[in-house]
Amino acid sequence: MRVTKQSIAIIGAGSNIGSAITKHMAGSKCRLLLFDRDIGKLQSLANTITEDYDDADLITMDCAHSCSWEADIIIMAVSHNAEKEIAENIREVATQKIVISITDSVDGNLKKSKLDPQTHAAKQLRNRLPHSKIIKAFSPGFYQQVADLDGEELFISGNDKEALEKVAKLAVSAGLKPVIAG
Amino acid sequence: MFDQLYENIQQYVSLTDKDWEVLKNNIRPKRMLKRQFLLQQGDICHEIAFIEKGALYSYSIDQKGNQHVMQFGFEGWWIADLQSFLTNTPSTLNIEVLEDSELLLIDQKNQQALLQQIPEYEKYTRLLFQNAYVALQQRVENALGLTAEEKYNRLIERNPDFINRVPQHLVASYLGISPETLSRVRGQMSH
Numbered sequence: 001m002r003v004t005k006q007s008i009a010i011i012g013a014g015s016n017i018g019s020a021i022t023k024h025m026a027g028s029k030c031r032l033l034l035f036d037r038d039i040g041k042l043q044s045l046a047n048t049i050t051e052d053y054d055d056a057d058l059i060t061m062d063c064a065h066s067c068s069w070e071a072d073i074i075i076m077a078v079s080h081n082a083e084k085e086i087a088e089n090i091r092e093v094a095t096q097k098i099v100i101s102i103t104d105s106v107d108g109n110l111k112k113s114k115l116d117p118q119t120h121a122a123k124q125l126r127n128r129l130p131h132s133k134i135i136k137a138f139s140p141g142f143y144q145q146v147a148d149l150d151g152e153e154l155f156i157s158g159n160d161k162e163a164l165e166k167v168a169k170l171a172v173s174a175g176l177k178p179v180i181a182g
Numbered sequence: 183m184f185d186q187l188y189e190n191i192q193q194y195v196s197l198t199d200k201d202w203e204v205l206k207n208n209i210r211p212k213r214m215l216k217r218q219f220l221l222q223q224g225d226i227c228h229e230i231a232f233i234e235k236g237a238l239y240s241y242s243i244d245q246k247g248n249q250h251v252m253q254f255g256f257e258g259w260w261i262a263d264l265q266s267f268l269t270n271t272p273s274t275l276n277i278e279v280l281e282d283s284e285l286l287l288i289d290q291k292n293q294q295a296l297l298q299q300i301p302e303y304e305k306y307t308r309l310l311f312q313n314a315y316v317a318l319q320q321r322v323e324n325a326l327g328l329t330a331e332e333k334y335n336r337l338i339e340r341n342p343d344f345i346n347r348v349p350q351h352l353v354a355s356y357l358g359i360s361p362e363t364l365s366r367v368r369g370q371m372s373h
Contacts, residue, residue, distance in 0.1 A: 002225055003222040003223070003224045003225050004219050004220070004221055004222040004225050005218075005219065066213070069211060069212070069213045070212065070213045070214065070215075071212075072212070092183060092211070093211050093213075095206070095207060095209060095210060095211060096207075096208065096209060096210035096287075096289070096292070097210055130207075131207045131208075
């Protein structure tokens with residue numbers, strides 16, 4: 001098991017999905033770097049986590065670029081439009097990093113869903129971050145605002161096999177059940 | 183973000199613009215804060231690090247809990263546990279941030295690809311390894327044959343601002359002398 005602590009940036013941490021992810025990552029022994037444009041929501045989230053998790057290691061940051069620069073892995077829990085702008089902002093510091101894009105819905109058939117790395121949105125993100133390792137991710141628990149995500153499935157897909165394996169391990173450390181969808 | 187690396191490479195070889203772009207696209211930039219770990223004992227060193235800004239140091243901890251400083255790295259230097267990086271075995275070293283730093287990291291897979299794709303980068307890496315080996319030989323000779331005063335003098339001759347940036351107990355560990363001996367040596371020198 002890896003000893004050196006990883007740093008995970010969560011961009012859009014104050015959103016419903018972002019905060020669900022953050023709360024679940026709080027017990028994963030990673031250092032969390034949190035950014036959201038809504039400073040109030042961000043601070044409220046940080047306070048909640050600090051109260052609930054004694055050994056949570058997190059910091060709120062005022063800039064997605066700084067957040068991503070310090071990170072080993074970047075999670076984007078923002079809308080598709082916001083993702084475009086953020087990708088431009090962080091491109092130079094996201095090179096060779098895993099960037100996890102939280103997809104906002106899936107169809108019944110996961111293989112034809114927005115998890116498919118060949119969708120337009122996925123291709124757009126890859127064009128904006130051509131040297132990053134893009135992983136699409138979805139968990140029904142994020143949207144159902146399930147209080148306890150332990151054991152929830154996390155569907156992931158991407159073109160980089162090593163990156164998929166790393167994200168799968170990260171999901172396990174966060175108590176989720178990774179399913180590699182493609 | 184790549185100024186120091188560019189300058190460092192240009193001292194040894196000349197890369198085309200295209201090769202330079204390929205190199206940059208295979209680098210992971212990471213900013214780190216003082217006292218964070220780039221690598222901890224027991225993990226495999228998957229990346230070599232070039233220091234654009236700041237300072238790091240590598241050390242081991244023996245069974246009695248004593249710290250033994252192996253290497254320091256400042257702007258324009260590379261730092262890694264090469265044994266772990268090249269053999270894919272668990273590191274015996276910790277690499278800790280001494281000053282807030284901006285690093286450029288290259289992993290094993292990208293390093294191999296760059297060595298194959300860019301002959302000038304391969305030459306640069308070879309020259310770095312040559313220099314590193316010579317430096318290591320000198321370090322071993324110094325450790326075996328010099329007095330504490332001689333070790334200290336040689337250190338500050340080669341790295342004048344070392345003393346201003348590195349805590350005394352770490353300098354002592356690096357030189358293989360006690361902090362008390364180092365204080366004495368520095369005290370004698372100032373008189």
